[in-house]
């Protein structure tokens with residue numbers, strides 16, 4: 001049995017960030033990874049999605065270029081090249097992470113890890129052999145996966161987002177089930193590639209966690225781009241349909257409707273990767289969502305074993321996984337670091353993009369706050385006019401008593417970058433007044449936040 005300092009099972013964003021932080025604090029970190037360093041985010045999730053979102057943004061820019069006097073003749077979409085560019089981006093970033101781990105001296109073991117006791121981990125190496133490690137501290141960062149589809153009939157054409165990002169050809173038609181951030185992003189991508197997209201969501205609106213006013217603008221954009229939206233709708237059955245299609249029976253506001261689609265994409269319902277990890281042998285407990293239960297230090301019920309990222313089934317975003325990785329590593333190295341989920345910025349790479357931080361107006365009112373709202377449309381912003389992307393708005397919600405910002409919501413161009421200022425303002429319990437008193441570059445998109453803050 002070989003001794004190790006901190007052993008991390010899973011080399012996704014949570015795991016590799018933890019490993020780097022451990023070494024920064026003077027410890028020795030070992031990652032066990034059974035598939036590919038970078039995990040779901042780099043290999044199958046965020047990066048491939050956003051690389052394709054960039055490709056369809058270029059289609060959009062090509063179409064708009066003629067307004068600027070530039071005509072691209074014979075613009076055509078080469079889907080194979082689009083996918084291969086996406087793969088190049090993935091490979092570049094994965095190799096960057098590998099180099100960084102090497103530079104920090106992190107040991108990476110290729111294989112599958114499982115506990116055989118609270119301090120012992122058995123690794124099934126890729127070459128078929130086994131190795132046993134004795135770990136002073138262990139971090140579980142095994143992430144999540146999409147469950148197997150439970151409908152009968154045409155199963156190979158019922159796909160999850162990771163499979164959708166690897167399709168070999170542009171689908172003729174696709175039903176996307178789930179109008180959350182992944183479903184809405186993929187609806188944008190495939191609709192811009194001329195796939196006939198229908199989007200089914202159980203709630204009364206898409207992106208139920210996002211401010212209603214913002215989502216209303218997105219829903220209109222989707223309709224204008226021929227995305228058929230079915231709200232308050234459930235899928236009842238999926239069966240083989242005409243030709244190669246699937247027949248999907250949906251309950252749309254109490255009416256049964258049959259829709260034919262070449263693919264059905266189930267975009268929701270990730271599950272924690274906890275099977276085969278030897279959690280029983282380690283004595284580690286699960287939470288009610290089926291993820292690993294942790295406290296504010298990201299420690300499980302077993303001292304010295306931590307869990308981070310999607311495997312906890314809380315805040316399943318890389319944005320958060322990075323922070324959890326850092327917190328865990330600091331605790332594994334003897335510090336007392338606590339995770340604080342205040343002011344998490346969220347982003348959806350739709351066209352236009354949606355970003356938000358903090359409470360929606362509805363949530364703030366439901367919690368009894370007296371609120372004041374400042375809004376500013378991108379139609380009034382100089383840079384948005386220059387870019388030719390004037391759809392959207394910024395909305396700042398503050399509570400009236402102390403003036404603290406409760407939430408900021410945006411739909412429009414490059415909001416993923418704009419939301420950072422709002423997140424920082426909320427983090428330091430800032431007021432719209434402080435944003436309003438800060439110089440903002442002119443002309444820039446950030447002036448829209450400045451104006452909305454002034455409005456609040």
Ligand SMILES: Cc1cc2nc3c(=O)[nH]c(=O)nc-3n(C[C@H](O)[C@H](O)[C@H](O)COP(=O)(O)OP(=O)(O)OC[C@H]3O[C@@H](n4cnc5c(N)ncnc54)[C@H](O)[C@@H]3O)c2cc1C
Nearest residue numbers: 010012013014034039040041045046113143309310318319
């Ligand atoms: C389509 C899509 C788009 C997304 N877009 C975004 C986005 O834009 N922004 C964002 O913040 N988040 C996004 N996410 C979510 C993000 O991908 C996850 O929240 C993030 O990857 C979680 O990181 P993690 O390290 O916890 O787990 P993962 O990234 O899943 O990594 C876990 C790793 O553990 C390995 N592993 C599992 N079991 C074992 C074992 N027994 N032994 C060894 N290794 C093991 C796996 O192979 C994997 O590499 C997206 C997700 C999807 C599906």
